[in-house]
Amino acid sequence: MTEEGAPEATDAERKMRFLYALRSRGVTDARVLTAMERVDRGHFVRGHFAARAYEDMPLPIACGQTISQPSVVGLMTQALNVQPRDTVLEVGTGSGYQAAVLSLLCRRVYTVDRHRKLVADAQRVFRDLGLVNITAFSADGSFGLPDQAPFDRIIVTAAAEDPPGPLLAQLKVGGIMVVPVGQSDTVQSLIKVTRGERGFDYEELRPVRFVPLVEGLGND
Template sequence: MKLDDERAGRLILALRQQGVTDGRVLAAMEAVDRALFVHQKFLDQAWEDQALPIDCAQTISQPFIVGLMTQALDVQPRHRVLEIGTGSGYQCAVLSRLARYVYSVERYRSLLSEAEERLRALGADNVITRHGDGGLGWPEQAPFDRIMVTAAAPGEPTELLKQLKPQGVLVAPVGRGSVQMLHRYVGQGDGSFRRESLTEVRFVPLVEGLAKEG
């Protein structure tokens, strides 16, 4: 067994012990090599359960949070999923193994280009990406079965909730401080949503507009 396989196995076991018990989610995370999405200088930490910095002052999320959010999203094989914040592409790659299609929006063009290369290399041909303002979602492709937000919304993500199917699910960190609350919104079929609070998290903020680079 290769060292990375051993590390991946240990990580998956640790995630299960922490409460990520959905077999499909764990299998997807084990199949996606996190080392492909981290900087060269952090390769020795790729399979550790911790967030790591990437370009543009962003991060690749802690595997436990990736697993927790993915499990809460309850993605099924025929679902169309919207992801807000492509980042390194890691979360998108995990979702691509669970959903029919993943639509991912990123405000940093350079991050998006690098993520697209990684996703192509993995053969994730069910991912459609867009350089855009994540807070606005992707209304032309709505409604979605599921929406995941990987940056902290300052308040209720009302614009994104409008893009959910009546019984869809949205998972997002919400809050303006350094610590936010991870919320799960479940559509009730009548245009209303039941909100569940899952755990405290730390995410970079969801910022309006396109990023200015270079």
């Protein structure tokens, strides 16, 4: 029973509310919704905040980072327009939740984070869930992964002042990058970058708020 005396929501009810919240905030792509239904966010939220895993809100995780709110994960994934044969680079592994969702939509996900602890924790969850098409690295994500480039899609889950040049260079012609861009942690825009034969096209999607993209490795 809840504190108000009403019965606790069943798993099916929580899932229904979760998907309704995604749709009501603009996540309408059927493949994205199916992937997010299959990936239980509860696996990626631990400790004091575990009970809030199914709410549409960002939550603290280790190393001073956050797990993004599900609707933002859905909108970024939707904008990325991932195809089944794509190879995707994610910069900012965090909890691993975004990579897990992407893994159900593409051929392979490479994910990189500057915090070794976050990478190790995410790898354990990936193994537990049987997500074998995710490769996670601890490295400075602002430089991408040149040895694995080029990529069909790149997603950045930390805010840069401008779309990072090394990541733009690792995007295939016809590829898409989704990245939050802003000069501060209070004014940021989610940008969709599409690489064409003659350069890059930029589309501003919506205001967002992410932790900053930091160069170098963490101290953990």
